[in-house]
Amino acid sequence: VKVMKPIRILQLEDNPTDAELICETLSGAGLVFEALCLEERDEFVAAIQRGGWDLILADYSLPRFDGQSALSIARETCPEVPFIFVSGSIGEEVAIESLKKGARDYVLKTHLARLVPSVRRAMEEVRQQADQKRLEDHLRQSQKMEAIGQLAGGIAHDFNNLLTAILGYSQILLDRLSEDDPTRFEISEIEAAAKRAARLTRQLLALSRKQVLQPEVLELNAMVGKLQNMLRRLIREDIALSTHLCPELGRIKADPGQLEQIIVNLVVNARDAMPTGGNLTIGTANVDLDQLYADAHPEVRPGRYVALTVSDSGMGMDTATQVRIFEPFFTTKEEGKGTGLGLSTVFGIVKQSNGHITVDSQPGKGTTIKVYLPITNERLEIAETQSAVLESRIASETVLLVEDEAPVRRLVSRILQACGYRVVEAQDGEEAWRQYQHRNGPIHLMLTDVVMPVTSGPDLARGITALDPQIKVLYMSGYTDSAIMRNGVLDPGVAYIQKPFTPGDLARKVREVLDAPSKPGIDPPYRLQAAIIPPNPLRETGCKAF
Amino acid sequence: LKTILVVDDYDDLRAIVRRILTTDGYDVLEASNGKEAALVYAQHRPDLVLTDLIMPDGEGLELIEHLRGLYKQVKIIAMSGGGRGSKANYLALAKKLGADYTIEIPFSLEELLSVVRLAIETEPPLPGAVE
Numbered sequence: 001v002k003v004m005k006p007i008r009i010l011q012l013e014d015n016p017t018d019a020e021l022i023c024e025t026l027s028g029a030g031l032v033f034e035a036l037c038l039e040e041r042d043e044f045v046a047a048i049q050r051g052g053w054d055l056i057l058a059d060y061s062l063p064r065f066d067g068q069s070a071l072s073i074a075r076e077t078c079p080e081v082p083f084i085f086v087s088g089s090i091g092e093e094v095a096i097e098s099l100k101k102g103a104r105d106y107v108l109k110t111h112l113a114r115l116v117p118s119v120r121r122a123m124e125e126v127r128q129q130a131d132q133k134r135l136e137d138h139l140r141q142s143q144k145m146e147a148i149g150q151l152a153g154g155i156a157h158d159f160n161n162l163l164t165a166i167l168g169y170s171q172i173l174l175d176r177l178s179e180d181d182p183t184r185f186e187i188s189e190i191e192a193a194a195k196r197a198a199r200l201t202r203q204l205l206a207l208s209r210k211q212v213l214q215p216e217v218l219e220l221n222a223m224v225g226k227l228q229n230m231l232r233r234l235i236r237e238d239i240a241l242s243t244h245l246c247p248e249l250g251r252i253k254a255d256p257g258q259l260e261q262i263i264v265n266l267v268v269n270a271r272d273a274m275p276t277g278g279n280l281t282i283g284t285a286n287v288d289l290d291q292l293y294a295d296a297h298p299e300v301r302p303g304r305y306v307a308l309t310v311s312d313s314g315m316g317m318d319t320a321t322q323v324r325i326f327e328p329f330f331t332t333k334e335e336g337k338g339t340g341l342g343l344s345t346v347f348g349i350v351k352q353s354n355g356h357i358t359v360d361s362q363p364g365k366g367t368t369i370k371v372y373l374p375i376t377n378e379r380l381e382i383a384e385t386q387s388a389v390l391e392s393r394i395a396s397e398t399v400l401l402v403e404d405e406a407p408v409r410r411l412v413s414r415i416l417q418a419c420g421y422r423v424v425e426a427q428d429g430e431e432a433w434r435q436y437q438h439r440n441g442p443i444h445l446m447l448t449d450v451v452m453p454v455t456s457g458p459d460l461a462r463g464i465t466a467l468d469p470q471i472k473v474l475y476m477s478g479y480t481d482s483a484i485m486r487n488g489v490l491d492p493g494v495a496y497i498q499k500p501f502t503p504g505d506l507a508r509k510v511r512e513v514l515d516a517p518s519k520p521g522i523d524p525p526y527r528l529q530a531a532i533i534p535p536n537p538l539r540e541t542g543c544k545a546f
Numbered sequence: 547l548k549t550i551l552v553v554d555d556y557d558d559l560r561a562i563v564r565r566i567l568t569t570d571g572y573d574v575l576e577a578s579n580g581k582e583a584a585l586v587y588a589q590h591r592p593d594l595v596l597t598d599l600i601m602p603d604g605e606g607l608e609l610i611e612h613l614r615g616l617y618k619q620v621k622i623i624a625m626s627g628g629g630r631g632s633k634a635n636y637l638a639l640a641k642k643l644g645a646d647y648t649i650e651i652p653f654s655l656e657e658l659l660s661v662v663r664l665a666i667e668t669e670p671p672l673p674g675a676v677e
Contacts, residue, residue: 135566136655142558143652147627149556150600209556298565299558351558 160478429455580605614644
């Protein structure tokens with residue numbers, strides 16, 4: 001049942017009989033309101049400054065104060081609150097002057113019948129203005145987040161190419177050096193720094209919503225249960241962690257790694273909000289976000305959701321901070337204490353997973369962040385345990401390598417050659433076609449970048465596999481804006497390796513794709529089945545030392 | 547009731563644009579990429595297409611070229627916040643490919659509504675008319 005909130009009226013009136021008459025007129029028309037009646041200037045100023053009014057009704061002439069001054073004060077302090085004069089006759093000119101100065105209407109006490117429609121109209125206008133403002137705010141915020149996301153995605157794309165080269169060459173050098181070589185330390189440091197940079201890039205990708213997601217049907221409670229020990233280690237001893245998990249929780253479809261990241265980031269955030277200890281609660285619940293809710297939150301699709309709630313009893317935050325907490329690089333922590341990416345990463349992942357996130361907080365009263373993820377009817381998948389046995393042999397196949405970034409191309413070529421593959425290089429789709437047409441013997445695998453100028457990797461693959469259904473395709477990318485990944489979700493039949501990768505990762509993935517059976521009947525290039533491979537060092541994949 | 551097809555891969559922005567347009571009295575259809583938009587257009591023939599340009603595989607520009615090639619009467623507004631080039635470049639290219647109007651992201655609610663009203667109210671050129 002929708003309960004109507006009473007209209008809060010500030011009444012400026014020195015005559016108690018008139019005040020009562022005005023109130024009776026309003027309640028007689030069925031308006032629900034609370035009125036505070038006063039007549040002194042100081043009282044009026046104090047009441048205005050307290051705020052919270054929906055409407056001001058003012059007499060024009062008062063013994064020790066006047067309506068015109070009241071109007072100026074109200075316009076100054078709360079211009080959004082409608083101000084209506086309810087007075088005896090003051091003459092047309094003064095009335096018009098008042099309207100010009102911002103009064104909403106002028107109602108004569110002798111014609112109180114006009115008051116009710118005037119109040120109703122004013123309230124409706126206020127409601128429309130509030131709706132408009134909310135839409136404006138949403139519009140501005142979502143455009144801002146989109147711009148930031150695009151920027152972050154672009155940076156991450158370029159960085160991933162650079163990091164692939166840095167990581168790859170450091171590992172080639174490390175492989176070449178003997179165990180006691182004095183330069184090992186420095187090169188290991190370069191490698192470690194590149195790995196840290198790769199983690200940061202992943203966060204940038206998350207907030208650009210351009211990560212490659214591999215969603216699975218999941219039970220959130222099981223996930224929280226599994227993480228509990230780790231989370232306890234993450235928080236300090238002066239923080240009590242408790243969970244309230246709904247026993248009949250719906251299933252969700254999400255990337256397990258990303259979901260873990262959401263939980264961990266929210267818990268770390270809650271921890272940091274309680275420097276002197278407190279209570280941290282993780283809860284789950286089934287929630288219906290109905291049309292009414294969606295009306296107030298345009299970005300929400302009505303439906304059934306699982307809610308993950310992380311609450312702390314920490315310092316809380318004001319509204320201005322709440323509005324900005326999901327913006328990247330916005331942090332309230334001391335300099336050097338946070339990257340400002342934790343919550344924006346959460347925001348990006350939630351959005352990319354078709355979810356919704358809210359924050360509820362008050363200074364001194366703690367913070368509750370709620371993540372809503374849509375409930376799925378799909379069943380739990382039984383994890384595939386099929387693992388490919390890797391042969392330790394020198395490879396002999398031919399790989400057509402298509403990559404527009406020269407440093408990455410040279411690196412990849414070198415890694416593959418060290419594994420024994422014959423490598424034919426091309427810097428774009430056009431050259432790839434030429435190389436393919438002038439090939440010397442069969443090409444077993446095309447390893448291609450996804451985003452390239454002119455012809456994209458997927459377009460090239462479609463063309464070549466149409467001619468040569470036997471050729472296998474492996475995509476490499478640091479980015480997901482492409483036809484093989486709608487909204488960042490990888491087609492299950494597509495073989496893909498994420499940049500930056502290590503030489504070992506690449507060697508394993510190439511072997512895996514070459515060894516996977518072709519699946520006839522599925523349109524190329526969607527015919528490769530990725531197998532789950534246990535992590536193996538580079539040497540076990542049959543690669544020579546570089 | 548005039549119908550507008552909103553094409554954007556970014557769900558939040560699409561949802562808010564939808565709300566703004568429905569509040570202003572339009573019917574709204576949605577698509578999250580160029581290919582989907584081409585299908586929706588073919589089925590429903592909306593009065594106006596409002597499309598982002600930077601979507602996976604540059605589909606915004608392809609969509610404009612595709613629609614302009616097939617449907618002479620289609621009205622198109624291109625919107626762009628710029629990608630790796632400047633937004634002016636993208637929007638100029640969109641115009642060249644057949645967008646009737648362009649709007650830069652970020653835009654205000656009023657800016658959006660005024661370009662939409664302008665596009666809706668302007669009569670499309672008669673078939674065979676010389677520009």
